[in-house]
Amino acid sequence: MSTTDPFILAWNSIRYHTSNMMDQADKHFESMAITIRQKANDTSWLPQLPHRKVPPPPPPSVTPVVGNNTEGFGVVWGWVKEHKWLAVGLVVAVVGGGVYVVKRKRQRGGRRKALKAGNGARKEVVVIHGQPHDPIVKSTAHDLERRGFIVYIAVSSHEDEQVVLAEGKTDIKPLQIDILDTLSARASVSRFSSYLKSPVIPFQGAPAHHLKFTALILIPDSNFPSGPIETIPLDHWSDTFNLKVIRTLAITQLFLPIVTEFKSRLLFVTPGIGYSLRLPFHAPEVAAVGALEGVIGCLRREVGAAGVQVGWIKVGTLDLNPTEKKGNKESATRADVLAWSPAVRSIYARGYVNSKAVGDGVKGSSLKEVNAAVVAGMLDRKVKKVMRVGSGSVAYDFIGTWAPEGAVGWMLGLRGGKRVTESVRGSSPGSAHSLESSVEWERVDK
Structure with a gap:
């Protein structure tokens, strides 16, 4: 059918004018509604009607960036772009942890045997x-x-x-x-x-x-x-x-x-x-x-x-010597002390015994x-x-x-004695024997 047909021309004209009239009517009614709402809001004697809350607009949809391989890569890349600092922290933690694990593994699994020559002999x-x-x-x-x-x-x-x-x-x-x-x-x-x-x-x-x-x-x-x-x-x-x-x-x-x-x-x-x-x-x-x-x-x-x-x-x-008895060590220490002069024993015996016992309980x-x-x-x-x-x-x-010097001395049990003078040592034949027997042999528990 030709576009110059009178029937077609008449139909197109009617459709155009009808559509134009409807658009003008919509605009007119919309303008009237806006005017009425404004007048109602500006008038104080009219009761305030509850306004229907307009729902918030939906959040903008994030268009996933589709990579060359899969859609999942695009989602991950989008998350990384939105959380840059968190992603950087995760990368640093993973890399640092990996380096630490590799270093510890190398230390434990490092070479602990000698290298051999190409012919299998020791070198x-x-x-x-x-x-x-x-x-x-x-x-x-x-x-x-x-x-x-x-x-x-x-x-x-x-x-x-x-x-x-x-x-x-x-x-x-x-x-x-x-x-x-x-x-x-x-x-x-x-x-x-x-x-x-x-x-x-x-x-x-x-x-x-x-x-x-x-x-x-x-x-x-x-x-x-x-x-x-x-x-x-x-x-x-x-x-x-x-x-x-x-x-x-x-x-x-x-x-x-x-x-x-x-x-x-x-x-x-x-x-x-x-x-x-x-x-x-x-x-x-x-x-x-x-x-x-x-x-x-x-x-x-x-x-x-x-x-x-x-x-x-x-x-x-x-x-070094698990079969050595503690009594043998104490006997040797006692023999050392008894080999000193009474004056030396009187001032050093107790401290010497305690110092020789360092590490005995370990x-x-x-x-x-x-x-x-x-x-x-x-x-x-x-x-x-x-x-x-x-x-x-x-x-x-x-x-x-x-540790302070005093604390170390206290830990070692160092207590000074009183040196025996020459007059005391020569006062009686039994004084030396009594002094030897006065030495206290303490067991220092560590």
Whole structure:
């Protein structure tokens, strides 16, 4: 049908005018309604009718951002955009927790055994300086041998060499170094250095490999003379410093060229409780360990630039001799006191007995703790400056550092006595005996 048909034209005209008229009517009625409402609101004599509350407009709908993959990603992205700081906090917490877990896992699961050569033979070498019969030295040597290290124990006499050979371990060997003969000691260390640098053929037909010097471990003997300073002979002081300090320093000097060349570790293992508390009647031990602390601090700064790390292991109470009876220790302490003069006993006996009882009530830790600390000092990426092992090592170190002097003395049961004068000592033959019997032997429970 053509658009020029009169019927079509008439129909379109009627529809247009009708629609226009209806729109005009709607506008007119809407205008009248608005006018009436305004008049009603402005008139005071009309009662106020309750107004119907207009419902609040619906919240704007959030159009989800649809990603390229799934609709869920768009929802998550929209939430992140609305909660930026919360999202940042969650990310930081997750990343930080992950880093902490990974770090702890690496520390626990780090290398705790020696590396082997390509042919399967042992290649890492450790030198231990200490008395071969010392329990810590023996335990450390056997533990490192089980972990795949070649262990050398520095000895200075034929008797000590036989003690090492008696262990019956192929990879625990004596290293003869006579500290008293400087030329001989240097020659021994020079031969040892050549041995480390020479290729090694473990068995016929195997390819050669080179050794690696991993660590020098210095364990001074833990037996020290004890007693009041005025009763310790000077030759005991001299022996203590020669055996504990001078020998340790001499071995360190001899091996420092090799240590710096191989970037090996230096580990010192010393008693910790006596030095931490500045334990009375243990002046030789405190002085020797204090001297070694000074050497360790200077050495750490000197060789640190060469890539050598130095660690100090402070040992607390260890269970070295579980079969030893407490009565034997008390008898030895009593014998020490009775060997003093009556004047010295009168003022020092009680304090000496109490100081010797420090740590008696604490169960000693296993030597495995020392072994674990030694391995950590050898193989961890970064060596701790001070490692505390054994029962009481941390507690006594804290007390000795932060507790007031009077509190430490009270804890140790230090109470001064009255010195017996010469006139009293010579008054009667039985006075000395009565003074000896007056010494009280207290059991100090810790």
